[in-house]
Each structure stands twice: as C-alpha cells, then as structure tokens.
Amino acid sequence: MRKPAMAFALALCLTCAVAAAAKVMSVSVRDGQVRETPSFLGKIVGKATYGQSVDVGQEQGDWAKVTLPGGVSGWMHRSALTTGKLALSSGQGTAGGVSGKEMALAGKGFSAEVEADYRRSHGGDFAAVDAMERIKYDPAQLLAFLSQGGIKPQGGAK
Known part of the structure; x- marks a missing residue:
C-alpha cells in the first residue's frame, strides 16, 4: 500500500513541476506567426493575434516553443512576445474604439x-x-x- 502512494505522490510532484515550468506570455504584434522550426524561414503552422495568451514551453536562443489555445504548437520569435498582460481596451473618451493594428503599433511605441x-x-x-x-x-x-x-x-x- 505504501509503494503505490509514494508513486502517486511522485507523479503528482512531477506534474506540478512541469506545469510550473511552463509560463504564459502575451503576443505583442498584430499578426504573430507560429512556425514549424525556430527560424524566420520555417513553415508557418499557425497565427496568434495581438494580446492573445500563449503557453511557452522550451526556449531556444531567441525563439520560444508556444502552444496556442486551440492546441497548435510551434515556434515564435521572442520579439513577438511579452511577459506582461496587454490591455485590449481603447480607453475612455474614444469614439468607436481602435483596431488591432493600432493597438499593435501603440504597443511598439507608435x-x-x-x-x-x-x-x-x-x-x-x-x-x-x-x-x-x-x-x-x-x-x-x-x-x-x-x-x-x-x-x-x-x-x-x-
């Protein structure tokens, strides 16, 4: 009885460690391209939009392996990601809101x-x-x- 309990406890600890190792980041560009390989020349396997949260697994140089909410997995360049949460609000006193393109430009200092x-x-x-x-x-x-x-x-x- 003791061995199964120890095995279960160990499995639970490993699961928690893996979950803690993954981090959530936000896409900081208008059209984030998720690529098959960690290269700008890699095949595009998915797209992420400005402000979308992605789960980051491993990192390789300037690239991060991400998983999108729909389950698509691939590589994004770190310059397209931020650790901060991005607000998708147009603020107060604005008429009609702002587009995703305008939000991405504002996020980059434009x-x-x-x-x-x-x-x-x-x-x-x-x-x-x-x-x-x-x-x-x-x-x-x-x-x-x-x-x-x-x-x-x-x-x-x-």
Whole structure:
C-alpha cells in the first residue's frame, strides 16, 4: 500500500513541476506567426493575434516553443512576445474604439506624437509605409538568394 502512494505522490510532484515550468506570455504584434522550426524561414503552422495568451514551453536562443489555445504548437520569435498582460481596451473618451493594428503599433511605441512627427517630416504621405506592409516574399526564393550570397540563416535577429 505504501509503494503505490509514494508513486502517486511522485507523479503528482512531477506534474506540478512541469506545469510550473511552463509560463504564459502575451503576443505583442498584430499578426504573430507560429512556425514549424525556430527560424524566420520555417513553415508557418499557425497565427496568434495581438494580446492573445500563449503557453511557452522550451526556449531556444531567441525563439520560444508556444502552444496556442486551440492546441497548435510551434515556434515564435521572442520579439513577438511579452511577459506582461496587454490591455485590449481603447480607453475612455474614444469614439468607436481602435483596431488591432493600432493597438499593435501603440504597443511598439507608435503614438499620436510619433505619427504627427512622421506626418510632418514626410508631408503626410504614408504610401511608403503602406507599400512596405504589402511586401510578400516566397521563402524558397529567399533561401535561394541567401544561398547564392553564401549566407546561412541562423534563425533570428541578433
């Protein structure tokens, strides 16, 4: 009778230790890409949205292995995650709320003052910013380009 009780207690302690080791983080970018491998060139296996909580398991360099609430698991770059809880409120006195894109920009320091400064210095033209947001690349072409240049991707920004 004593051995089964000890085995149960040990299993319970291990379960608690594993649960304590996992931490919860919040996505701090508008569209968080969850990748199959810890590399910006890894296949995208899921998406996380601004403010969404994810469970973080292991970490490898600048990458964290995350599990989304729906069960999708993969790697996200640490720059897209924060340990703080993100408020998804537009605050008081605002009309109509704010978009997820605006919340993500605010979370990265893009405030009304920064926007006004950019508008002044660029004549109010956001066409260049809009064009950059529309840029898409084919991962296979990018890998070929890197290979031709003798560059070996290492999986994250330094």
